[in-house]
Each structure stands twice: as C-alpha cells, then as structure tokens.
Amino acid sequence: MSEVVTEGTLSALLGIEVEGFGADGRGAVSMPLDGRHRNSMGNAHGGAVFTLADMAFAAGCRGAGLVCVSAQCSISYLLPGQRGPLRAEAVPVKLGSTLAVFDIMVYDGAGRNIAKAVMTGYIVKRLKSGAEHD
Numbered sequence: 001m002s003e004v005v006t007e008g009t010l011s012a013l014l015g016i017e018v019e020g021f022g023a024d025g026r027g028a029v030s031m032p033l034d035g036r037h038r039n040s041m042g043n044a045h046g047g048a049v050f051t052l053a054d055m056a057f058a059a060g061c062r063g064a065g066l067v068c069v070s071a072q073c074s075i076s077y078l079l080p081g082q083r084g085p086l087r088a089e090a091v092p093v094k095l096g097s098t099l100a101v102f103d104i105m106v107y108d109g110a111g112r113n114i115a116k117a118v119m120t121g122y123i124v125k126r127l128k129s130g131a132e133h134d
Contacts (some may be wrong), residue, residue, distance in 0.1 A: 014048060016055050025092035025102070027059025033084025033109065044081025044114065052088045053104040053117040060090035060102050061121055065128070068100055068121025075117040083109035090119075098123055 014031055021027040029052060031037065037048040053075060061068045086108055093101040099120055106115040 010051060011055050014051060016052060018055070018059050019087075021059040021063030023063055023065070025060045025064035025090075025095060025100075027056050027061075027063055027090040028087065029055045029059055030085050030087045033081060033086055037084075037086075041080070042082070044084075044086060044108070046075075046077060049077065049081060049086065049106055049115050050075055050117070052086055053090075053106055053115065054119070056088035056090040056104045056106075057102050057117075057119040057121065060092060061100060064092060064095055064100065065126055066095070066100055066121070066123050067125040067127065068123055070119065071099065071122040072120040073117065075115055077115050079108075079112055079114045081106075081108040081114045085109055086114070093118075096123075 016029055016031045019028040019030055031052050037044055039045040088104055088106045090102045090104045093103055101120050104117040108114050
C-alpha cells in the first residue's frame with residue numbers, strides 16, 4: 001500500500017485529504033469546515049478535529065514506513081475552530097521498535113493553533129521503506 005487509505009472511510013465522509021507525508025515521519029492532512037464538521041455552537045466539532053489529528057498520525061506513520069494501531073491518544077482543544085479549512089501536521093517524537101509517538105498540531109483557516117494531540121501507535125508491521133508523497 002503506497003497511500004494513506006481514505007476511500008470508503010470516515011475520513012472520506014469528512015472530506016479529509018492527505019497533503020503529504022515523508023520518510024522522516026512528518027505528515028499533513030486537511031479538511032474543509034462546513035456544516036458536516038460543526039457543533040451546535042457553529043465551531044469545529046471536537047470529533048471532527050480529533051479525526052483530522054488521527055489522520056495526520058496515520059500519514060506520519062505511513063511516511064515512516066510503519067503500519068500502526070492506536071495504543072494511546074490525548075488531545076487538548078485550545079481554541080474553537082471557526083474558519084476553514086482545518087489542517088493537521090504530525091511530527092514524530094519517537095519511532096521505536098514497538099511504539100511510535102507523534103505530536104500533532106491542528107490549525108484553523110486563520111492559522112490559529114486550535115488543538116494539540118499526542119498519539120502513540122503500536123507498530124504492527126514495518127514496510128520495506130517509507131514512501132515519499134508531497
């Protein structure tokens with residue numbers, strides 16, 4: 001598999017697009033902010049923001065040549081997302097033998113940092129090589 005899977009998934013329903021990922025483990029994804037993504041107050045729904053962060057984690061893992069399942073996730077919502085599109089960037093903190101840890105920052109369309117997540121993945125498989133995709 002050379003791409004991050006989005007077809008037929010929640011990510012596809014939300015309109016998440018993979019912007020890129022690299023062998024260094026960095027990944028970036030984006031998502032529009034329309035009625036599908038908003039809560040009753042008109043801001044980005046926390047579940048949509050979390051899903052976007054999770055897909056950035058998946059892109060980072062893929063770039064590093066890892067197939068991971070989530071072992072632990074935490075997210076801090078810093079500001080309400082009010083303007084789209086939303087963008088999430090994953091940066092690896094530790095790529096170990098069994099665990100991969102990433103910091104993920106989520107930004108709104110105004111460039112404001114609206115959330116920070118830390119995601120740990122259990123490494124199920126290592127692919128022969130990470131794939132460049134930018």
